[in-house]
Structures are given as C-alpha cells and as structure tokens.
Amino acid sequence: MADFPTPRDVINRQLEVYNAHDIDGYCALFAEDATIGDYVTGQMICNGLAEIRSAYIKRFADNLKLHCIVHQRLEGPTHAIDKETVYGLPTGDLHIMAIYEVREGLIRSLRFIRWNDAEDQTRIDADFLNDRNQPAPQVREDI
Template sequence: MTAEDSTPKAVVQRQVEAYNQGDIDEFVTCYDEQASVVDLAQNEILAEDSTEIRAHFVELFDTVPDLQCEVRDKFQVGEYVALHEHVTAMGESRDALAVYQVQNGLIQGLWLGEP
C-alpha cells in the first residue's frame, strides 16, 4: 500500500467500495484489529474488534445482498472522515452519517448515525 492509499479519505473510500461489493475480506482489511463500530442512534456498540466487525457485516451482507451506499458528501478533519451517505436496501433508502477515525492506514473507529 502506498502512502497515498493509506490517507484517511482513501482508506474510507476503499471500505465503501468493499461494502458496496459485499466483499467482506476487503472490507475487514480496512479496519484495525482493535477497531470498534458504534450505532449513535441506538447508543449501542455493534462491534469491539475486527472479528466482531466481520461477524456483524457478514450477517448484514448475507441478509441484505442489494445493500448499496452512495456517498453524497465527504469531508476530512485530521484523522477523521465524515460521510453523508444515502443507503439503499430492499427497495428502501435512507440518509445516514458515518464518521471514521483513521490512523496508520486503518480505521480505528466508526460511528454511525441516522435520523
């Protein structure tokens, strides 16, 4: 991986592409082993390490095979990247916010929020 490939925006973009392809192996390589995923709307920790991240998203990809995320807006402040996402699945769509913390070319944390 080049230095350009490991910038916070590049890492997040690679993760979004893997998400849209349902490629769990590529998706998980974007995360640090100790990364966490938090649902802000439910105030719930969805995963506390890469093993749990894999399990959570395998279930999601298997349950919702047509899951797609369109990035409507993206900005970066230091090691944080925030996305305004438009997510479609099973004929429905919704807007969401995703905030990623990226250090050393890996996602350390993901915070998800939706209205």
C-alpha cells in the first residue's frame, strides 16, 4: 500500500501555492477528474483539471493581490473543511467554508459555501458551526 500525504498536508500545500499564484503547483494537487462546485446552489464551477487550470490562471492574473487565510480547520481521513477568508478580490473580502475531498494524495472535489458580509457570516457561524438545536457534544476526559 502506497503512503500518501494526509488531507492536512495536501490542503496546506494547496494554500501555499494558491497564495503564491503558482498555477502548476496548484493544479498538481488536483486529480484529473476533480470538480469544484458551490455547495449551496449545487452549481458546478469547474469539471476536470483543464477547467480548474483555466479558471485559476484567470483568477490569479486578474487579482494580483489575491491571497487566502485559513481561520479554522476540521479534518478526517478523506476530508478537510476550512473556514477561510479570501482577500484581494475587486468585490471585497470573501468568506468561505471550503470542503475538500482528498484521496490518494489528490484533491478529488472542492465545494464552497461563500458569503461576503458580516451579517451572513454571523448567520452561517450560528447555523452551521454552532447549531444550538443539536445536543451538546459529549466531552471525553479520558483522551
């Protein structure tokens, strides 16, 4: 069985090359049949590596100050979920929940939940991250 980087390792590298606007490094982290989409609307943004390359060549060229900061991360054996802010866009800061599926060391899918104002961020934080209608998680003190 081959050893592959963890989702954390892959997503850390993805952030590094994204912020460097390194299109080859960025694309090297995606599977040939990877997809990028909007989680809320179901819209497919990019279908396959060729579309990802084309979209991000344009994004990097059109937004020279583009960079992303990760505020929080949850991870599992095949997924990582980041709470991020993207800066340097002409429309202003963009807040994102990015859901990455990583298998065999490559990003297989990336889904976004996006918002760009404080009111929406507060709503999403409250509804998605801290759902008070759910029972409180049990805290294990033995670990």
